[in-house]
Amino acid sequence: MQERRQLSETEKKEILDKYGKRCFIDGHPIESEEDIEFDHIIPVAAGGSTTLNNLAPVCKKHNRQKKTMALSEYRDYLALASLFQDGKLKYLDDVIVAKGHHPVKLLPYEVNTNGRSVTLYFDTAKADVSVYECPITDWQYFYALIPVQYIKNDKDLQPRALRQQAMWGLYRHFQRNTQLSPSICRFDNEGRLLLFDGQHKAAAQIWAGRKAVECKVYIQPIAKQLKETNLEAHQSYRQMSFYSYELMKKYADICGEDWEQYATLEGRKSEKGYVDFLINEKKMTYAKAKGEVVRAIHWRILNDSTNRLGDFISEKSRARRQPLTYSRIEKTFFRHMLSPIPNTVEFQSDEDLRDIEEKNLVQLMSIIADEGLVDRWNPERDDSVHQRTERIFSAGAIRAWVRILRDVLNAYLQLYLKGPEEAQRVLYRELSNEQFDWIRKFVRQIFSHPVWDAPDTSDQDISRAFTKDDDTTALSLLKDRRLEVEWVLQSASKA
Ligand SMILES: [Zn+2]
Numbered sequence: 001m002q003e004r005r006q007l008s009e010t011e012k013k014e015i016l017d018k019y020g021k022r023c024f025i026d027g028h029p030i031e032s033e034e035d036i037e038f039d040h041i042i043p044v045a046a047g048g049s050t051t052l053n054n055l056a057p058v059c060k061k062h063n064r065q066k067k068t069m070a071l072s073e074y075r076d077y078l079a080l081a082s083l084f085q086d087g088k089l090k091y092l093d094d095v096i097v098a099k100g101h102h103p104v105k106l107l108p109y110e111v112n113t114n115g116r117s118v119t120l121y122f123d124t125a126k127a128d129v130s131v132y133e134c135p136i137t138d139w140q141y142f143y144a145l146i147p148v149q150y151i152k153n154d155k156d157l158q159p160r161a162l163r164q165q166a167m168w169g170l171y172r173h174f175q176r177n178t179q180l181s182p183s184i185c186r187f188d189n190e191g192r193l194l195l196f197d198g199q200h201k202a203a204a205q206i207w208a209g210r211k212a213v214e215c216k217v218y219i220q221p222i223a224k225q226l227k228e229t230n231l232e233a234h235q236s237y238r239q240m241s242f243y244s245y246e247l248m249k250k251y252a253d254i255c256g257e258d259w260e261q262y263a264t265l266e267g268r269k270s271e272k273g274y275v276d277f278l279i280n281e282k283k284m285t286y287a288k289a290k291g292e293v294v295r296a297i298h299w300r301i302l303n304d305s306t307n308r309l310g311d312f313i314s315e316k317s318r319a320r321r322q323p324l325t326y327s328r329i330e331k332t333f334f335r336h337m338l339s340p341i342p343n344t345v346e347f348q349s350d351e352d353l354r355d356i357e358e359k360n361l362v363q364l365m366s367i368i369a370d371e372g373l374v375d376r377w378n379p380e381r382d383d384s385v386h387q388r389t390e391r392i393f394s395a396g397a398i399r400a401w402v403r404i405l406r407d408v409l410n411a412y413l414q415l416y417l418k419g420p421e422e423a424q425r426v427l428y429r430e431l432s433n434e435q436f437d438w439i440r441k442f443v444r445q446i447f448s449h450p451v452w453d454a455p456d457t458s459d460q461d462i463s464r465a466f467t468k469d470d471d472t473t474a475l476s477l478l479k480d481r482r483l484e485v486e487w488v489l490q491s492a493s494k495a
Contacts, residue, residue, distance in 0.1 A: 007038055007055070015055055024056040024071045025078065035060045043070035046175040073175065076207055080168060089161035092153035092195060095203045099148070107150040107193045111140070111219060118142050118219060122150070131219070140219050143182065145212040146193065151185070154196035162203055169264035170204035172257065179205065182214040193217065200264070251296045258282055258292070271342030271354075293342050298334055301358050301365075302326070309365035312373050321379045323393040331469075332402040337361050339425030353428050360427040363436060371443045384454060390463075391452045396474035397466040401446050403475065407485045408442050441492040451481040 007015075015038060021030045030036050038055050042048025048070065056071055066074035083098050084090060096103060108121040111131065120127045129142045183198030195202055195215070202213045251259040251274075262277045263269070271293050278289035302310060313329065314322040338361065345351045376389045391397060406426055409415075413435075415422035431439075455463070462477050478484065 011052055012036075012038065014052060016057060019057050021057065023059040023062055025058060025062040025066070025075050028059070030057065030059045037063045039063060039066075039071050041071045043073065043175065046070070072209075073172075076171065077168065080164060080171075080207060084164040090164075091155070091161055092151070092199050092203050092206075095162070095206055096148055096151065099206055099209075101149045103152070104149045106191045107146075107187075108191065109187070109219070115140070120144065122147060141216055142219065143214075143216055146185070146215045146217070147212045148206055148210070150193050151195050151202070151213060151215075152192055153199060154186070154194035157186075157194070157196035158199055160199075162200060165260050166200050166264045167204050167207065169257075169260040170200055171207055173261055173264065174201075174204055174208060179214060182216045184218075185215045186218040187220075255292050255296060269347045270344050271347075272344040275342045290342060297338070297341060297354070297358065298330070301334075301361055302329070304358075304362045307362045307365055308369040308374070312369060312377060323373065323377055323389070324398075328395070328398065332398050333361060333365060336402050336406045337364065337427055339428040353430075356430060357425070357428045360429075360431055364427065364439065367436075367440050367443050371440065372447050387454065388452050391466060392447060394463065394466040395469040396471060397478075399469070399471035400474035400478050401483070403471060404478065404483065404485060404488065405442060405446060408488045409439065411485055411489060412438060412442070438492070441495060442488050445488050445491045445495065446483065449481070449483045449487075451478060451483050 016036075021036065022028065023030050024039075024041065036057050037060055039058050040048055040050075041054050041056050044050060044054075048054045058066075058071055062074070066077075069077065079098075083094070093103070104123065110119045110121075111117075112119065112128075116131055117128050118131050120129065127144065129144050131140050131142050133140050179201065181198070183195050183202045185193055185195045188194055195213075205213060251263070255274075258278060259274070261281075262274050265277075275286070275289045275293060278284040278292060279286060282289075284292075301307065302313070302316070304310075309324070309329075310316050312322050313324045313326065315326050339354075339357060343354070345354075372392060373389065376385050377393075378386045392401070409426045410423050413426065413429075415426065451462070462481075465477055466474055468474070
């Protein structure tokens with residue numbers, strides 16, 4: 001919440017006279033004087049004033065829970081959660097009733113004889129608005145602010161239910177931004193006004209307290225054609241509404257509300273698009289914005305329940321001393337096996353292979369665990385098998401062999417034939433089971449190399465050099481001992 005001046009006792013009394021000793025969030029009485037706090041109702045950033053009119057009492061507990069939200073936002077947030085609580089599908093009509101409006105069945109209207117205007121007969125007033133005609137279809141329509149009680153959801157043309165997160169994202173968006181395009185409605189044969197496009201937008205605005213919705217209304221009974229047009233218009237964007245739900249889950253854990261807001265905006269979306277959004281709308285630096293996307297991708301790979309390497313990362317499994325840390329994974333698998341982040345590919349288009357890349361890396365990391373660590377890593381026993389494993393996973397060694405493995409995959413998949421950028425994204429493609437069998441063989445070869453064996457004499461012991469967190473030194477040591485791309489490829493084909 002924004003800084004605000006200290007309230008005097010008189011000012012506090014003035015606010016309490018207005019609201020009583022009740023918490024603004026849900027109206028419960030505040031028992032103890034000490035629990036009474038004051039905060040802004042409408043966020044100042046969203047145009048709320050800094051005067052007493054925009055302050056209300058709130059109990060200590062709710063004031064802490066609402067974090068940076070203003071009082072009205074947190075109240076609406078909790079109310080929205082309770083609307084969706086019963087798990088039943090919710091539509092615009094439910095939102096209208098939940099906000100205390102009394103739906104009116106019909107909106108009588110009259111097209112004036114010259115066809116240039118329409119008269120709308122609201123209960124308390126009538127309105128004349130201009131009529132326009134589409135030059136292609138001759139359909140007539142008008143624009144108007146329609147009071148909420150006259151609007152119904154068009155279940156025929158727009159059967160999809162509301163999504164809570166999308167609605168909340170738009171609510172937050174419209175707290176600080178104007179609505180660019182109106183919702184689209186039609187009159188049906190009985191004269192009911194049905195809203196068929198922009199349901200989330202309208203629901204979000206109504207939830208924020210709007211009493212009227214900006215609408216473009218078609219006046220002829222042309223449901224069938226509208227339905228076709230609507231379906232067509234949604235071919236690209238029907239996919240979007242669906243994917244925004246999928247994507248919503250994808251980044252929500254790491255990026256929270258920023259992501260929700262981005263995912264509910266219209267238009268094509270990409271990693272780069274999200275980075276730009278964070279820079280432009282959230283005033284982040286490029287590094288910080290990129291870091292959000294990077295973190296989300298890393299998080300998904302590390303927290304994939306099928307990633308068996310997770311059992312050997314100290315932050316994830318503290319039961320004993322572990323060979324790996326997050327920072328080691330970042331310097332190795334994430335650095336060399338993931339394609340550059342952020343990319344510009346449209347999310348969930350045919351070109352978007354990020355999910356596949358993540359899945360491939362999870363599988364590769366599991367192979368590393370199977371072939372290198374399971375039943376081998378055992379610091380309690382500290383036998384020769386464990387000591388060999390320690391050498392393989394020492395700081396410099398792993399940095400070096402992950403690079404070798406990356407180059408082996410490059411050669412095996414012949415990516416150099418496809419272009420220079422392919423070498424930077426070895427796993428950004430569909431890989432068959434057979435190809436993964438080969439990858440397993442390569443890993444096995446690397447781990448079976450004699451360089452990891454116990455030294456015969458102390459002057460032959462290179463394991464101390466491997467513990468240096470430096471891949472250049474380690475790479476040249478491995479090269480000296482002939483652990484390099486050619487050897488891995490050849491020995492795997494003989495194995
Ligand atoms: Zn309270």
